[in-house]
Amino acid sequence: MQNMEQTAALAHQAALRLAASSAQERDRALGAVSEELLKRKERIFAANREDMNRGRREGLSEPLMKRLAFDQNKMEDTLSGIASLRTLPDPVGRTTLSTELSPGLNLYRVTCPIGTIGVIFESRPDALVQIAALCLKSGNAVLLKGGSEARETNRALFTAIEAGTASSGMPEGWAGLMESRADVAEMLKMDRYIDLIIPRGTNEFVRYIIEHSRIPVMGHADGICHTYVDAAADIDMAIRVAVDGKAQYAAVCNATETLLCHRNIAEAFLPRLKAAMDSAGVRLLGCPRTTRIIPVEDATDEDWDTEYLDYVLSVRVVDSLADAISHVNSHGSGHTDAIVTEDTEAAARFLREVDSAGVFHNCSTRFADGFRYGFGAEVGIATGKLHARGPVGLEGLLSYKYKLLGSGQIVADFASDSMSFTHRALHEECPM
Amino acid sequence: MQNMEQTAALAHQAALRLAASSAQERDRALGAVSEELLKRKERIFAANREDMNRGRREGLSEPLMKRLAFDQNKMEDTLSGIASLRTLPDPVGRTTLSTELSPGLNLYRVTCPIGTIGVIFESRPDALVQIAALCLKSGNAVLLKGGSEARETNRALFTAIEAGTASSGMPEGWAGLMESRADVAEMLKMDRYIDLIIPRGTNEFVRYIIEHSRIPVMGHADGICHTYVDAAADIDMAIRVAVDGKAQYAAVCNATETLLCHRNIAEAFLPRLKAAMDSAGVRLLGCPRTTRIIPVEDATDEDWDTEYLDYVLSVRVVDSLADAISHVNSHGSGHTDAIVTEDTEAAARFLREVDSAGVFHNCSTRFADGFRYGFGAEVGIATGKLHARGPVGLEGLLSYKYKLLGSGQIVADFASDSMSFTHRALHEECPM
Numbered sequence: 042m043q044n045m046e047q048t049a050a051l052a053h054q055a056a057l058r059l060a061a062s063s064a065q066e067r068d069r070a071l072g073a074v075s076e077e078l079l080k081r082k083e084r085i086f087a088a089n090r091e092d093m094n095r096g097r098r099e100g101l102s103e104p105l106m107k108r109l110a111f112d113q114n115k116m117e118d119t120l121s122g123i124a125s126l127r128t129l130p131d132p133v134g135r136t137t138l139s140t141e142l143s144p145g146l147n148l149y150r151v152t153c154p155i156g157t158i159g160v161i162f163e164s165r166p167d168a169l170v171q172i173a174a175l176c177l178k179s180g181n182a183v184l185l186k187g188g189s190e191a192r193e194t195n196r197a198l199f200t201a202i203e204a205g206t207a208s209s210g211m212p213e214g215w216a217g218l219m220e221s222r223a224d225v226a227e228m229l230k231m232d233r234y235i236d237l238i239i240p241r242g243t244n245e246f247v248r249y250i251i252e253h254s255r256i257p258v259m260g261h262a263d264g265i266c267h268t269y270v271d272a273a274a275d276i277d278m279a280i281r282v283a284v285d286g287k288a289q290y291a292a293v294c295n296a297t298e299t300l301l302c303h304r305n306i307a308e309a310f311l312p313r314l315k316a317a318m319d320s321a322g323v324r325l326l327g328c329p330r331t332t333r334i335i336p337v338e339d340a341t342d343e344d345w346d347t348e349y350l351d352y353v354l355s356v357r358v359v360d361s362l363a364d365a366i367s368h369v370n371s372h373g374s375g376h377t378d379a380i381v382t383e384d385t386e387a388a389a390r391f392l393r394e395v396d397s398a399g400v401f402h403n404c405s406t407r408f409a410d411g412f413r414y415g416f417g418a419e420v421g422i423a424t425g426k427l428h429a430r431g432p433v434g435l436e437g438l439l440s441y442k443y444k445l446l447g448s449g450q451i452v453a454d455f456a457s458d459s460m461s462f463t464h465r466a467l468h469e470e471c472p473m
Numbered sequence: 474m475q476n477m478e479q480t481a482a483l484a485h486q487a488a489l490r491l492a493a494s495s496a497q498e499r500d501r502a503l504g505a506v507s508e509e510l511l512k513r514k515e516r517i518f519a520a521n522r523e524d525m526n527r528g529r530r531e532g533l534s535e536p537l538m539k540r541l542a543f544d545q546n547k548m549e550d551t552l553s554g555i556a557s558l559r560t561l562p563d564p565v566g567r568t569t570l571s572t573e574l575s576p577g578l579n580l581y582r583v584t585c586p587i588g589t590i591g592v593i594f595e596s597r598p599d600a601l602v603q604i605a606a607l608c609l610k611s612g613n614a615v616l617l618k619g620g621s622e623a624r625e626t627n628r629a630l631f632t633a634i635e636a637g638t639a640s641s642g643m644p645e646g647w648a649g650l651m652e653s654r655a656d657v658a659e660m661l662k663m664d665r666y667i668d669l670i671i672p673r674g675t676n677e678f679v680r681y682i683i684e685h686s687r688i689p690v691m692g693h694a695d696g697i698c699h700t701y702v703d704a705a706a707d708i709d710m711a712i713r714v715a716v717d718g719k720a721q722y723a724a725v726c727n728a729t730e731t732l733l734c735h736r737n738i739a740e741a742f743l744p745r746l747k748a749a750m751d752s753a754g755v756r757l758l759g760c761p762r763t764t765r766i767i768p769v770e771d772a773t774d775e776d777w778d779t780e781y782l783d784y785v786l787s788v789r790v791v792d793s794l795a796d797a798i799s800h801v802n803s804h805g806s807g808h809t810d811a812i813v814t815e816d817t818e819a820a821a822r823f824l825r826e827v828d829s830a831g832v833f834h835n836c837s838t839r840f841a842d843g844f845r846y847g848f849g850a851e852v853g854i855a856t857g858k859l860h861a862r863g864p865v866g867l868e869g870l871l872s873y874k875y876k877l878l879g880s881g882q883i884v885a886d887f888a889s890d891s892m893s894f895t896h897r898a899l900h901e902e903c904p905m
Contacts, residue, residue, distance in 0.1 A: 155858050392876050402876070402877070403878070404880075404881065443830060443846070443862075444834070450835075452845075455845070
């Protein structure tokens with residue numbers, strides 16, 4: 042059995058060869074992975090039943106059991122995800138800048154894979170296939186570390202991925218599976234071999250990864266999203282947007298956790314909000330000014346920093362747009378925040394001054410999602426401000442390199458002024 | 474006196490307001506900084522003389538003393554740098570993606586400042602002004618930590634920056650100066666307030682920062698650049714490019730440190746290389762196959778991993794293009810590597826497979842530079858593969874946010890199929 046270091050070193054080597062593969066080769070390999078998954082589906086389902094039985098015996102919670110399942114439905118979703126990925130254009134090798142530095146000396150910025158991606162996820166064996174497929178599409182090697190609760194399923198899925206990619210000529214070791222718990226801590230130190238860590242799991246889990254990694258991490262721990270109902274809001278619209286933001290699907294990161302309401306509209310808005318949220322089964326917690334208008338429980342200071350992921354909403358009355366912005370920037374998680382208002386200037390200011398990946402006007406925070414944004418495939422949602430921010434599509438798995446094509450140019454000629462820079466935009470593809 | 478934490482918290486607050494400032498306001502503030510620098514120039518020169526005298530007494534090395542100087546020439550360079558920065562277009566608020574998700578629901582990706590940048594630099598007080606100006610232009614707050622050897626100069630320069638920006642209405646505390654040695658260690662832990670660290674100094678210094686920071690770091694420790702002379706190289710061109718790469722300016726990160734030479738051209742090329750490098754005052758160290766052809770010292774294994782920053786070049790004969798690529802990927806630092814060849818296919822393969830920020834064909838590695846690339850201003854050179862890579866212009870100081878402009882849309886309508894996504898490219902600027 043290989044150790045962690047060997048697996049990572051092999052992936053790092055494979056990444057260099059994978060970066061030189063063609064889009065046709067990688068798309069063909071994706072197709073072969075689909076075929077292997079289909080061919081082995083009974084074995085995969087059996088492995089999953091084993092994990093599910095063990096989980097049941099060990100008393101895993103119902104939501105965890107649900108995420109652990111890999112059945113016919115999950116298989117179909119997985120296969121259609123791979124199929125749609127194959128139809129996306131090649132993200133690698135696109136020229137994003139072209140400049141003539143001097144006649145015959147042309148600079149091109151060209152997209153390329155990042156290298157080796159480490160993915161650490163809890164439950165959800167379907168995430169293993171999804172992420173591996175995204176990495177393959179973008180020419181990255183991948184190290185996968187799943188939770189022990191999904192061990193058998195992960196092994197069965199990984200075997201299919203390995204078989205499909207080996208038969209279609211992808212470099213050996215481009216994907217590696219980590220199994221032991223100690224692997225996570227070791228993985229987070231391997232900045233020599235791993236370029237990026239993507240964690241997928243609960244807040245605590247992601248926060249642990251962020252705090253212990255020497256490798257850059259792309260992801261989000263908290264999703265404390267706000268909907269701010271401005272003095273100039275259309276109340277009907279505000280109710281619809283708030284109910285959708287909270288209750289359309291409460292257990293996700295882009296659900297609204299706190300509603301802010303301008304004092305001038307509070308008397309008219311809050312009673313209607315309460316009625317609508319009661320119907321939707323949402324429990325409200327209010328600040329003192331809220332509880333003077335509607336009979337709801339008291340919110341504590343902690344509530345403003347809490348991601349409920351449940352049918353609970355904290356409500357606060359604010360004095361001004363500035364106070365709303367300041368509340369969001371102090372208590373939010375930089376994920377997604379919305380303003381409902383008919384006042385265009387207020388909306389523009391909210392969108393400019395709120396420091397979040399998504400700033401929305403007159404729509405639900407629930408729209409913050411790679412598929413809804415039209416990215417076709419989603420790597421995850423990032424709340425950091427470097428590299429990729431917000432919902433991340435395949436672009437987040439890419440870096441770029443500068444290709445400079447000359448005909449013997451040397452810097453000395455420019456330093457001596459016998460040559461000079463033209464810096465003329467070329468608007469053309471890199472020829473090599 | 475404020476402590477470090479207060480200074481950082483204040484900068485973080487100021488960053489939110491700075492992000493909302495207009496390009497006109499920021500350009501006006503840059504102008505005011507120039508005026509203050511000019512007005513205070515005698516005081517600044519006097520402060521620098523104090524630092525220089527102390528440095529001389531304490532026996533600072535000649536190169537360090539040279540970097541410490543801030544005289545009339547440095548002042549002129551600094552002012553012309555600020556003047557050219559003012560003429561650059563506003564990097565903030567550019568729309569880089571626009572998509573109609575559904576009629577009346579439009580998504581825009583808009584550039585915005587990152588937030589608060591921590592800059593840690595050795596000597597070179599001119600770097601303080603340059604980086605502060607870049608941050609101001611891009612709407613970022615900045616925390617500056619200079620070396621104690623430049624203390625008086627840094628204070629004098631910082632006072633001018635503060636005066637100029639305060640008089641032109643920039644938010645108080647947008648720039649902070651850190652002075653004590655303990656500040657560095659503390660700074661690297663302040664991920665709550667600081668979004669990005671940019672170190673400027675020697676390899677050891679940058680490596681220390683990278684290893685100890687909890688905040689993302691943008692920079693490069695080593696610059697081990699290669700020039701590979703392929704079997705199909707034009708020998709005259711190869712000599713010119715190699716001499717320029719090594720000797721045009723040896724003490725910089727983009728200078729060539731190792732020359733690789735294909736065995737089929739070694740007999741013809743190496744004697745001419747030796748003659749040219751002798752004339753340029755460059756000492757050669759060779760692998761066994763090199764020393765059989767030209768009389769030079771033996772290179773040790775360590776030489777392949779050494780950045781000389783001096784008139785020294787290690788030379789290795791390789792069997793193939795593949796071996797050259799593999800040498801570069803194993804021993805290089807991912808900075809910049811060049812191939813000299815008339816064989817277009819060999820060049821294309823080298824450019825595709827070498828995993829470096831800059832991959833050059835038939836030109837000197839010394840071209841790897843933000844000014845030569847036409848970026849107008851340079852933040853530094855990054856060898857990491859996330860966020861920015863290679864020479865980094867103002868773009869490296871930017872993030873983006875997604876602005877979603879609706880008219881009451883909710884996700885429930887799309888989930889129930891009463892609405893559907895159009896995902897139509899808009900090619901337009903964000904209206905707010």
